[in-house]
Amino acid sequence: GVDLKNNKNIDKIIDKSKEILNELNEIKQNRGINKKTLRALIIGIPNVGKSTLINRLVGKKAAAVGNKPGVTKNLGWIRIGGFLELLDSPGILWPKLDNKTVALNLASMAAIKEEILPIDEVAIYILNVLSKYYPVFLKERYDIDAIDKDNIIDTLDIIGKKRGAIIKGGEIDYKKVYNLIMKDLTEGLLGPITFDRFDSFNNTKEDGND
Template sequence: MENTEKTQIKPFSWYPGHMKKAKDIIVNNLKLVDVVIELLDARIPYSSANPMLQEIIAGKPRLVALNKSDLADTKVTKEWVAYFRQQGIPAVAVDAPQGRGIKQLVSMTEALAKPMTDKLVSKGAKPRAARVMILGIPNVGKSSLINRLAGSNKAKTADKPGVTRAKQWIRLGGNLELLDTPGILWPKFEDMTAGLKLAFTGAINDEAIDRELITGVFLQTMAEMYPDRLRERYKLAGDLPSEPHELLELIGRKRGCLVKGGIVDTEKAQRIVLTDFRSGKLGTVSLDMPPQDDGMAEDEQ
C-alpha cells in the first residue's frame, strides 16, 4: 500500500452538513448519558475509529464494540480486543444481526455505568436505568446493533452509509436506556490508507469514490494479505498477477464478465469484487492489524 499517496483520490475532505449537525447533537447530549459505546468495524478497527472521539467524549466511560466480527479474521479480532483492554478500554466483539456478543456488551455497559448510577442514588436520587450513547462512523452497523439491543426494528436501517439521522431515545428493558445519535465521520481524511479501507467496506458512499482505483488497491491489498482467499473464491491457480488491473481482468474472465469481442467488463468485475468482500464471500478478512507497541495511542483513536 506504499503507493497509496500517488492515487487520484482527493484527501476525502468530505464533511456534509449533516455530519456537523450530528457532532453538535452528540456534544450537546453527552451530559445526559453515563457511558459511551464506540462502535467499530471489526475488519478495520483503526480505520473506522473517529480521531475526534476522545476529545468529544471528554472523560466519559467508554466501551469499544467491534461489530461485524463475523466478517473479520477471528484471530486478529481477539488481538484487537486484547489491545484495547491493555489501553484500559473495555472491548467486546459482536455480530449484531446474529446477536453474538450482545449479552456481554450489555453486562459490560451496565458495569461501566454502575458507579454513576450508584452515586446518584447515594445522593438521594431514585434508581434509574443506565443511560448509554452509541457512537460510530456511518455503515458500521449502528442501527442493526440498536435493533438487536431493543429486540425490534426501532432504528431505520439501510445498506447506504449515513441513513440514521435524527436523535431518539430507546428503552432497552429495565437496566439500559439508549440515546441514539447519527453516526459521524471525521471532517478530513489525513490518513489516506484509512480512507481507502473505509471505501473498501462501503463506509464511504460508492458514488463519492473512484471505484476503479479503490478496487485496484483492494485487490493489491488482498493479494499481499490473503492471496489464498482470492484463489479460492475466483478459482485462480498459481501466482497472482502483480498488477491490480491484470488481476481484476483475470477475475472478470473467471466470472464471465465479458462483452462483445471477449473484452472484460471491468466495471462489472469491480462491483463483483467489492460486493464479495463486503458480504463476506471472500471469507473472514481483517485489514487493520493491532499495533505491537504504543503506536496507536489514545490521541490517535
Template sequence: MNIQWYPGHMAKARRMLAESVKLVDVIIEMVDARAPASTRNPDFDDLFRTRPRVVVLNKADLADPAATRAWLAFYRRQGLDAISFSAGAGKGVKEAVSLVERAARPVVQRMKEKGVNKTVRAMIVGIPNVGKSTFINRLRGSAAAKAGNRPGVTRGKQWIVVDTYLEFLDTPGMLWPKLEDQAAAERLAFLGSIRGEIMDNERLSMRLLETLRDEAPDGAKARLKIEMEKEKSGEELLLEACRRRGWILSGARPDTERGAALILDEFRAGRMGRITLERAPTEKEDGNGDQAGD
C-alpha cells in the same frame, strides 16, 4: 487513489454529538472489527473525555478471530473496556448489556444512595454503516432503529428504550472531516463506509485486489478463481477475475464496471473469508507490555 468527500454534514453531526454528551451516562464507541484503527474516530477521545467509554468491535463474524482477540487485548491494555460483537447474528447480547452496565455502575451507585433507580442512558457513536442501529435492535430484541446496508441510514439522533432501566441514543454515522491518512481512507472505502458515488469502483476494486494479494490471498483466489501472484497488478487481477467469473460484455470485453462492483460486494459480505485489514499493535509496540524481559 485519492479519496475525497464533503464534510459539511459531518461538521453538523459533530456539533450534535458534542451537545448529546450532556444527556448520557456512557458512550459506546463502535468500530469495525475488520479495521479497528481506521474506523475509530480520532476526534472522539477529545469529544467524549467526560464520560465512561466502551468499545464494541462489531461485525466480528467477518473478521479474523485471532486478529480480533489481539485488538481486544490491545484496547484493554489502554484501559478501555472492549468486547467483540456480531450485531448481524445477535450473539453476546448479555455480554454487551453487562458492558454498558459496568461502565455506568458508578453513576447508578451514586443515584441509588440518593434512593433513585437510575435509568442508564447510553449513546452509540461510530462511522457510517458499522452496525450501530442493528446493535441497538439486537439488544432490544426488536427492530426499533432503522438499519440498512449502506452508509447514512440513520439521519438524526433517536432515543430507543432497550429495557426498563436502559435507553440508547442512536446517532448518524460520522466520519472525520479531514481524513488525511489515505491508507485509512482506502480501508474505509473497502468496507463500504464511504459513499460509493464519490469514488471510482474500478480503481477501488483494483486496490482491494492488490491488498488481498499481499495480505490475504487465499479467499480471493478461491472466490474469484484466479492466481493471486505477487507480480500481477490490480488491473490484471480485475481483468482475470472478469474472465474467470464470466463478467463479459459483447465482443468478449471484460465488464470491469460490473466486476468491480461485485468484487467489492463479495468482499464486504465476507465471501472472500474472514479478513482483518489491520493488525493490532503488540504489547511491546504500544509500550504497555512487561518490558522486564527485553
C-alpha cells in the same frame, strides 16, 4: 467481541449494562437519588453496524439500516426493556481525509460515499491488500494465486469470467466486477480480514492525522 453477522455475544452487552446500572443505582440510592435508566451513545464511523447492533439488542427493527453510509440522519433515543436507552447517531469521520490509505480503507468498507473515490480504484486496492496480506483468501474466493499490479486487467478478467460479469459480445463488465469485489468484502465473503496495519498507523500519525 460481539459478532453481529452470527449473532454472538450480543447478550453480554445487556448483562454488562444491567451490572453497570445496578452499581450506579446503588450509589444513587445511598445518596437518596431516584433510580434511573442507563443511557449510552452508539458512536462510530459510517456503515459499521451501529443501527444493526441496536436492532439486535431491541429484537426488532427500531433503527434504519442500509449497506451504505448516511442511512442514519439524526440522533434518536431507543429504549431497550425498562433499564437501557441507546442513542443512535449518524456516522462520524475526520473533517478531512488527507491520508490516501485511510480514505481507501474507509471506502473499501463503504464507510464513505462512492463519489469520493472511484470504485475501480477502491476495488483494485482491495485486491492488492488480499494479494499482499491474505493470499489464501484470494485463492479461495477467486482462484487467483497472485496479482500482477502491472497488468491488473488479467485479474479482473478472471474474476469477471468466473462470476459471470460478461456483457454482449463476451466482453467483461468491469463495473460489475468492481461491485462484486466490494460486495464480497462488505458481506464478509472474503474472510476475516482487516485493513488496519501498524506501519500505516505510524505513517498516518506522521502525516498529522492523529
